Amino acid sequence: MMNLEKALLELVLPIVSDKQSVSVKEMTSLNENEILLYVYAKSEDVARLIGRQGSMATALRNVMAIATRVENKRISIKFEAY
Incomplete structure (x- = not known):
């Protein structure tokens, strides 16, 4: 399986203004069939990543979901701000 952290980071970097402050971490989930990714960025960049009415966040989730469908x-x- 491809590195999902790196793939999500590659999708997120062109969107944010402060590229140095963005990080993506994979956390363990209680459900073994779920992959949990956290995107940490400055608050103005998190707002940009979520988008109006969550449209950007939904698009990112849909693109990343394609990669995980292979493994069911x-x-x-x-998205977390600091």
């Missing part, structure tokens, strides 16, 4: 897993992406 779900993906959850959470």
Whole structure:
């Protein structure tokens, strides 16, 4: 399986303004069929990543879900500001 952290980071970097402050971490989930990814960025960049009415976040989740369908897993992406 491809590195999902790196793939999500490649999708996120062109969107944010401060590319140095963005990080993506994979966390363990209680459900073995779920992959949990956290995107950490500055608050203005998190707002940009979520988008109006969550449209950008939904698009990112849909693109990343394609990569996990091969292994019959779900993906959850959470956005955190610092």
